[in-house]
Amino acid sequence: MTGEIVVPVVGLSALLPALVVVGAGGLVLLLDLLPPRASKAHLGTVALAGLVAALLVTVSRWGTDDRAFRDMVLLDNYALFFDVVICYAAALVVMLSMDYVGREGGESGEYYALVLFSTTGMLLLASAGDLIVVFLALELMSLSLYVLAGFFKTRLVSGEASMKYFLLGAFASSFLLYGIAMLYGATGSTNLDRIAGSPAARDGDPLYLVGLALLLVGFGFKISTVPFHMWAPDVYEGAPTSVTALIATGSKAAAFAALIRVLVVALRGLQPDWTALLWSLAVVTMTLGNLAALAQSNLKRMLAYSSIAHVGYMLVGLVAGGASGAGAVLFYLLAYTFTTIGAFGVLALCQRAGEEAVEVSEYAGLARRNPVLAATLALFLLSLIGIPPLAGFVAKFYLFGAAVRGGHVWLAVIAVLNSAVAAYYYLRVLVYMYMREPEAGGAGYVPSFAGGLALAIALIGVVALGVMPAPFADLAQGAVTPLLR
Amino acid sequence: MEHVTILMAFAFAAVVAGAMLVVPSLIAPRRLTPVKAQPFESGKDPIEITQGRLAVKFSTVAIFFILIDIELLFIWPWAMLYRKLGWFGFAEMLVFLGILMLGFLYIWQKGGLEWE
Numbered sequence: 385m386t387g388e389i390v391v392p393v394v395g396l397s398a399l400l401p402a403l404v405v406v407g408a409g410g411l412v413l414l415l416d417l418l419p420p421r422a423s424k425a426h427l428g429t430v431a432l433a434g435l436v437a438a439l440l441v442t443v444s445r446w447g448t449d450d451r452a453f454r455d456m457v458l459l460d461n462y463a464l465f466f467d468v469v470i471c472y473a474a475a476l477v478v479m480l481s482m483d484y485v486g487r488e489g490g491e492s493g494e495y496y497a498l499v500l501f502s503t504t505g506m507l508l509l510a511s512a513g514d515l516i517v518v519f520l521a522l523e524l525m526s527l528s529l530y531v532l533a534g535f536f537k538t539r540l541v542s543g544e545a546s547m548k549y550f551l552l553g554a555f556a557s558s559f560l561l562y563g564i565a566m567l568y569g570a571t572g573s574t575n576l577d578r579i580a581g582s583p584a585a586r587d588g589d590p591l592y593l594v595g596l597a598l599l600l601v602g603f604g605f606k607i608s609t610v611p612f613h614m615w616a617p618d619v620y621e622g623a624p625t626s627v628t629a630l631i632a633t634g635s636k637a638a639a640f641a642a643l644i645r646v647l648v649v650a651l652r653g654l655q656p657d658w659t660a661l662l663w664s665l666a667v668v669t670m671t672l673g674n675l676a677a678l679a680q681s682n683l684k685r686m687l688a689y690s691s692i693a694h695v696g697y698m699l700v701g702l703v704a705g706g707a708s709g710a711g712a713v714l715f716y717l718l719a720y721t722f723t724t725i726g727a728f729g730v731l732a733l734c735q736r737a738g739e740e741a742v743e744v745s746e747y748a749g750l751a752r753r754n755p756v757l758a759a760t761l762a763l764f765l766l767s768l769i770g771i772p773p774l775a776g777f778v779a780k781f782y783l784f785g786a787a788v789r790g791g792h793v794w795l796a797v798i799a800v801l802n803s804a805v806a807a808y809y810y811l812r813v814l815v816y817m818y819m820r821e822p823e824a825g826g827a828g829y830v831p832s833f834a835g836g837l838a839l840a841i842a843l844i845g846v847v848a849l850g851v852m853p854a855p856f857a858d859l860a861q862g863a864v865t866p867l868l869r
Numbered sequence: 870m871e872h873v874t875i876l877m878a879f880a881f882a883a884v885v886a887g888a889m890l891v892v893p894s895l896i897a898p899r900r901l902t903p904v905k906a907q908p909f910e911s912g913k914d915p916i917e918i919t920q921g922r923l924a925v926k927f928s929t930v931a932i933f934f935i936l937i938d939i940e941l942l943f944i945w946p947w948a949m950l951y952r953k954l955g956w957f958g959f960a961e962m963l964v965f966l967g968i969l970m971l972g973f974l975y976i977w978q979k980g981g982l983e984w985e
Contacts, residue, residue, distance in 0.1 A: 388953070389950065389953050389954060391954075391955075391957045410968075410971055413971065413975050414971070414974075414975075416975075417974070417975065417978040417979075
C-alpha cells in the first residue's frame with residue numbers, strides 16, 4: 385500500500401454540546417468510584433451542572449452553521465433548537481430523579497451516567513447529517529434507555545419494560561438499518577445532501593421507495609406511531625417514572641429531529657409519497673391513541689397513550705409541509721416536552737403508603753390534601769388538552785392552522801375531533817382530584833426540593849409558551865429555514 | 870469415473886455408521902433403572918461439584934472480552950501505519966485508549982476482576 389494518508393480535519397466545535405454532556409458522563413463514572421459511597425446525590429448535581437453547561441453552550445452558539453467530518457455532523461439552528469429542547473428535558477429529568485430514584489431504592493452512579501450518555505445520543509441525533517450518524521446516535525440513545533428502563537432491578541414490571549423495549553427496539557433498528565442500506569444501494573451515498581442530489585432521487589428508483597418505507601418503520605417505532613406503538617404503554621408503565629419522562633420527551637424529540645431532517649432534506653424528491661404515508665399514519669395514531677387512553681385507569685398508561693396521540697398531532701404538521709408545518713412541529717415539541725415532563729414529574733413526587741401512586745383513584749381528593757400540587761397537575765393536563773392560555777393550545781393552533789393552509793382541511797378536522805375526545809380522559813383525572821371525596825391514605829406529596837424546582841420550571845415554561853408564544857414560534861420558524869434551502 | 874470408489878467408500882461408511890445407530894435402537898433390550906438415570910455413575914451419589922457452585926460471570930467476561938478485543942482490532946492497523954499517521958495518529962490513539970481505560974478502570978473498581 386502506497387500513497388499518503390490524508391489527515392482529516394477534526395471539527396470538534398460542531399460537536400461541542402455533545403462533548404460537554406459526554407464529558408460530564410465520564411466524570412460522573414469516575415466520581416462514582418470515589419467516596420462517599422453511601423450517597424450518590426452529589427452525582428446528580430454533577431450531571432445537572434453538565435447539562436446546564438451544554439445548554440449554555442447551545443444558546444451561545446445560536447446562529448452558527450458548523451459542519452464537520454465531511455458533513456456528517458451539522459450544528460445549524462435546527463440542531464441547536466433541538467439541543468435546547470433535549471438539554472431542558474434531560475436537566476428536568478435529572479432534577480426529578482435526585483430524590484425519586486433514591487427513594488425508590490435504585491440510586492447509583494450509573495443512573496446519572498446513563499442519562500447523560502443517552503442525552504449525548506439525542507444531541508447527536510439532532511445534528512446528524514449522515515444516515516450512519518443517525519443510526520449510531522439512535523443506538524447510543526436507545527441502548528442507554530433500555531438499561532434505564534429496567535433500573536429498578538427488584539421490580540418485575542421494570543424488568544419486563546426493559547426487555548420489551550430492548551427486543552422491539554432492536555427489531556426496529558434492524559428495519560432502519562435495512563432502509564439505510566436500500567438508500568445507499570439506490571444512491572451510492574449515506575449523506576443526506578448527496579442522497580437528495582443523486583439521479584435515483586429523480587428517476588423514482590423502486591429501491592429508493594423501499595428505503596423510505598423501511599426508514600419510516602424504524603423511526604415510527606422510536607416516536608411510537610400506531611402500528612409500531614405496542615411497546616409504549618408497557619415500557620412507560622414499568623420504567624422508573626423519571627426515565628419514562630425522558631423516553632416520552634427527549635428521545636421522542638431527538639427521533640423527530642432526525643426524521644424531519646431525513647424526510648425534508650434527503651427524501652424531498654419523494655415528498656408526495658411520504659406525505660400520503662404520514663397522512664394515514666397521523667390519522668390512525670391520533671385516533672387509536674386517544675381511544676385506548678379512554679380505557680386506562682393507570683395514569684402512566686394513560687399518559688403513554690396520550691403521548692402516542694400527541695405524536696399523531698405532530699405528524700399532522702409534517703404532512704402540512706413547508707416552513708410553517710415543520711416550524712409548528714418544532715414549537716409543538718417544545719410545548720409537549722415541558723407539559724409531559726411536568727405531568728410525569730407530579731407522578732414521580734407522589735406516594736401512597738410508601739408505594740408509587742399511579743392509579744387515578746389514588747388521586748381522589750388530592751385538591752383538598754395538597755391544593756398546590758393538584759393545581760399544578762391540573763394545569764399540565766389542561767395544557768395537554770389544549771385549553772388557552774396554556775402552551776398546548778397555542779401549539780395545537782399553529783399545527784392545525786398549518787394543516788389548513790397546506791390544504792389538508794380534513795386532516796385538521798380529524799385532529800380537532802380527536803382533541804375533543806382526548807379532553808374526556810384528562811378531565812376525568814381533574815374530576816377525581818377536585819370532586820371526589822378523599823380516600824383514606826390516598827396519594828400524597830413527598831417533599832423534594834430539586835423535584836419541586838423542576839415542576840416550577842416546567843410550569844413557568846407551559847404558561848410562558850401559552851401567554852407569549854410569538855418569540856418562541858419565531859425561533860422555531862427560524863430553526864427550520866436551514867432545512868428548506 | 871476414477872472417483873466412484875471414493876463415493877462408494879463414503880456410502881459404505883454412512884451405511885455402517887447409520888446401522889450402528891439404528892439397529893441397536895430396534896433390537897437392543899432397554900431396561901431403565903434409577904441408577905442409570907443418574908448423571909454420575911462413579912458409585913457415589915451425586916451431590917454437588919467438589920469446589921462448590923461455580924459462578925461463571927458471563928456478562929463480566931463478555932465486557933472484558935469486548936474491551937480488549939476492540940482495542941486490539943483498532944491498534945493492529947494503527948500500528949501498521951503508525952509512521953505515516955504521525956502525531957495525528959498518536960493523539961487519536963491516546964484519546965481512544967483514554968476512553969477505553971476509563972471503562973477498564975470503572976469495571977475494575979466495581980469488582981469486575983474479583984472471581985468470587
